[in-house]
Amino acid sequence: MEILYKSTRSDSTPVKASEAILKGLANDGGLFVPTSLPKLSLSMEELSKMNYQEVAYEVMKLFLTDFTEEELKHCINSAYDSKFDVEEIAPLAEAKGVYYLELFHGATIAFKDMALSILPHLLTTSAKKNNVKNEIVILTATSGDTGKAALAGFADVPGTKIIVFYPKNGVSPIQEKQMVTQKGANTHVVGIHGNFDDAQTGVKNLFADTELAKEMDEKGFQFSSANSINIGRLVPQVVYYVYAYTRLLANGKLTAGEKMNVVVPTGNFGNILAAYYAKNMGVPVDKLVCASNDNKVLYDFFQTGTYDRNRDFILTASPSMDILISSNLERLIYKIAGEDATANAERMSSLNKNGSYNITEEMKKELADFKGGYATEAETFEFIKKLYDDCGYVVDTHTAVAGVVCEKYQKETGDTTKTVVASTASPYKFTRSVMNAIDPKYDSMTDFELVDELCKISGVDVPNAIEEIRTAPVLHDTVCEKDEMKSVVKKFLGME
Numbered sequence: 039m040e041i042l043y044k045s046t047r048s049d050s051t052p053v054k055a056s057e058a059i060l061k062g063l064a065n066d067g068g069l070f071v072p073t074s075l076p077k078l079s080l081s082m083e084e085l086s087k088m089n090y091q092e093v094a095y096e097v098m099k100l101f102l103t104d105f106t107e108e109e110l111k112h113c114i115n116s117a118y119d120s121k122f123d124v125e126e127i128a129p130l131a132e133a134k135g136v137y138y139l140e141l142f143h144g145a146t147i148a149f150k151d152m153a154l155s156i157l158p159h160l161l162t163t164s165a166k167k168n169n170v171k172n173e174i175v176i177l178t179a180t181s182g183d184t185g186k187a188a189l190a191g192f193a194d195v196p197g198t199k200i201i202v203f204y205p206k207n208g209v210s211p212i213q214e215k216q217m218v219t220q221k222g223a224n225t226h227v228v229g230i231h232g233n234f235d236d237a238q239t240g241v242k243n244l245f246a247d248t249e250l251a252k253e254m255d256e257k258g259f260q261f262s263s264a265n266s267i268n269i270g271r272l273v274p275q276v277v278y279y280v281y282a283y284t285r286l287l288a289n290g291k292l293t294a295g296e297k298m299n300v301v302v303p304t305g306n307f308g309n310i311l312a313a314y315y316a317k318n319m320g321v322p323v324d325k326l327v328c329a330s331n332d333n334k335v336l337y338d339f340f341q342t343g344t345y346d347r348n349r350d351f352i353l354t355a356s357p358s359m360d361i362l363i364s365s366n367l368e369r370l371i372y373k374i375a376g377e378d379a380t381a382n383a384e385r386m387s388s389l390n391k392n393g394s395y396n397i398t399e400e401m402k403k404e405l406a407d408f409k410g411g412y413a414t415e416a417e418t419f420e421f422i423k424k425l426y427d428d429c430g431y432v433v434d435t436h437t438a439v440a441g442v443v444c445e446k447y448q449k450e451t452g453d454t455t456k457t458v459v460a461s462t463a464s465p466y467k468f469t470r471s472v473m474n475a476i477d478p479k480y481d482s483m484t485d486f487e488l489v490d491e492l493c494k495i496s497g498v499d500v501p502n503a504i505e506e507i508r509t510a511p512v513l514h515d516t517v518c519e520k521d522e523m524k525s526v527v528k529k530f531l532g533m534e
């Protein structure tokens with residue numbers, strides 16, 4: 039069955055998968071969603087005999103129906119290869135009865151690699167299929183992890199340039215070092231004076247700037263997005279939920295048909311939406327637990343049915359979740375509103391104007407499978423320490439937020455369903471916070487002393503991604519105000 043992609047904000051003609059990937063965002067500012075969610079064509083038992091790449095093909099072919107088998111397999115095999123430091127790609131680790139789905143074994147040690155190692159291949163294939171002659175300019179706002187993963191994915195990919203904006207004081211020292219040391223003649227990294235939402239809004243405005251698009255076209259450029267609004271990022275993320283279930287089945291941790299819960303540390307709502315898609319495709323998922331940090335706008339939304347971003351933006355030790363506008367939630371809102379594009383456009387315009395919107399009682403009922411939870415900073419640190427003390431397993435701060443919410447949820451509800459926690463970053467990416475949580479004595483050490491110490495106490499080898507930045511020179515030092523983003527972009531493209 040052919041799957042097309044339509045906008046969440048108007049009833050314009052649906053486009054093919056490759057066109058949706060190329061565009062990133064629909065012309066009306068809406069997000070692309072599949073016209074229907076496909077059902078898996080193989081059983082969980084059949085899929086449990088396949089490796090990651092094979093499962094990826096079985097899932098992604100259902101969404102990217104205008105890609106040939108050869109094209110899609112080429113994309114998959116070019117992405118999920120030795121850039122990952124384990125053959126399983128996304129292994130499960132069991133600690134205190136919970137299964138941690140480790141999504142951080144790729145090139146930049148955060149779960150963003152799961153999608154961003156394949157997106158450049160999907161995008162360049164899409165460009166070829168649609169006879170695009172312009173150079174593709176990837177424009178991205180990052181709360182820390184997307185930026186590096188996108189840079190690594192797109193560095194020196196012919197026919198592309200990549201420009202990444204990050205909040206200058208809103209990312210971890212290791213995250214910043216990873217980005218500003220990025221090699222590749224086509225890469226640009228810019229710190230902005232502002233927070234992630236400022237960066238994301240600035241990027242969205244550039245995408246919506248038709249005059250700029252025209253000027254760029256004349257010079258042979260066009261924008262595309264590596265942010266999680268791109269359907270080309272969402273689809274590869276569905277894969278690892280299917281995969282996780284089939285591994286639990288293969289290892290006898292679940293019996294056929296038995297349900298699993300998933301707990302996802304959430305920011306832009308991309309990762310958990312992928313889990314929801316997996317559930318809709320037939321994976322036996324029961325509850326989808328959405329974990330927030332102190333920026334608990336989603337928790338409040340699930341409690342009340344009101345999404346309200348009018349609150350202080352709090353910088354936490356889980357910076358990739360420091361977000362007040364969760365872009366991908368729009369896809370869910372659209373779906374539970376019966377795919378009513380007009381009503382959705384009104385809500386998003388209210389979010390834009392007033393910073394809030396409401397959903398109806400009917401829509402709230404559709405959210406029964408979602409549970410919201412949040413963890414304070416103190417709870418997050420305590421969790422890291424206790425898990426380490428109890429079983430020697432070290433998790434990063436984002437995963438710890440999910441761990442706290444998982445425990446709270448189980449305690450409150452008595453739900454004993456087997457649970458998978460999405461483990462979204464290596465503890466090596468947030469070494470200072472993690473080590474301080476385990477013992478405050480580490481506070482006086484330098485970032486790389488902490489790295490060596492973490493290796494000692496966890497017994498986990500220092501990942502390549504960390505080794506390579508120890509001595510790497512800084513190659514990007516541009517910093518700008520949030521209203522200077524456009525001129526910075528034009529300068530990089532030689533248009534000024």
Ligand SMILES: *Cc1c(COP(=O)(O)O)cnc(C)c1O
Nearest residue numbers: 183305306307308309358462463
């Ligand atoms: C991006 C990110 C998240 C949030 O994921 P979303 O898909 O934006 O909800 C959580 N943890 C880490 C480590 C991340 O990099």
